[in-house]
Ligand SMILES: [Zn+2]
């Protein structure tokens with residue numbers, strides 16, 4: 001079911017006035033009904049952004065068909081106003097120079113086609129995002145995970161900018177052919193960022209591309225904070241005190257989680273940190289992970305960054321929890337409806353949800369995309 005905010009409200013109204021109408025007549029102030037309409041009100045009245053959402057397309061053309069990706073339908077169902085649509089180019093492993101660049105260009109070409117087939121546009125700045133929201137049209141902020149395509153050619157960042165990229169994850173799982181800095185899952189080699197890594201940040205500041213420091217070691221993050229003239233993002237992580245119930249998963253994720261101390265360093269530099277859906281078996285556990293980070297850095301420095309996929313190729317088999325609108329077992333509503341409901345149940349108020357759900361991201365996105 002396509003779940004745009006207006007329809008959601010109407011559908012809820014129908015449910016309210018038929019299925020449980022009798023009990024509501026007896027108790028018109030039922031907290032259930034209140035919470036349902038509060039969710040719809042927040043979803044339709046605010047900007048909700050998933051700051052890290054994958055659309056990884058095949059690097060070769062053989063199996064690609066843009067129409068197989070129902071990006072528009074899933075976005076509407078989710079209730080989100082926008083996703084930072086990202087892709088990686090270092091898996092399978094890169095074997096030669098220029099390969100990352102070829103994958104980068106080929107992925108962007110395919111994303112152009114997917115957006116066209118879905119009648120969607122990239123929002124290049126905050127005004128465009130707000131305009132899309134006003135028209136009740138979901139938007140995409142083009143992002144990329146890993147600066148592998150840059151190699152030592154900084155001018156490729158300008159090309160990325162021209163292609164619509166406004167959000168760059170500096171590092172990913174594998175080191176790029178020309179190293180950019182220490183990755184949190186590798187033994188440290190560079191003592192933080194390399195000179196090339198620092199220059200990438202300077203050039204992104206100049207052009208107007210938001211820097212995403214996920215996958216950076218603490219030393220790399222601190223180097224980036226020193227170099228950057230703009231606030232930055234860590235889009236997908238969690239506090240390293242929130243380990244969930246799956247021990248194996250917690251162990252694997254540990255190097256990817258942020259400490260309270262490091263989170264405070266990022267926040268005090270004006271940064272925003274996204275909580276992913278990993279290590280949360282239910283929406284309420286997710287909301288509690290958000291709460292833990294908010295308690296550490298304050299509401300103005302937390303956002304949502306799922307690390308899930310809004311859409312995949314029709315018919316593809318995806319592992320449980322990897323799709324945004326099916327992030328949790330028995331999730332009945334679209335992603336943002338589910339999260340807003342869980343945040344309300346965890347005691348967050350409308351203003352706090354608006355901040356965490358999107359306006360914190362919008363604030364730094366706006367500052368970063370204004371360029372130098
Ligand atoms: Zn990542």
Ligand SMILES: [Zn+2]
Nearest residue numbers: 052054145307
């Ligand atoms: Zn990712």
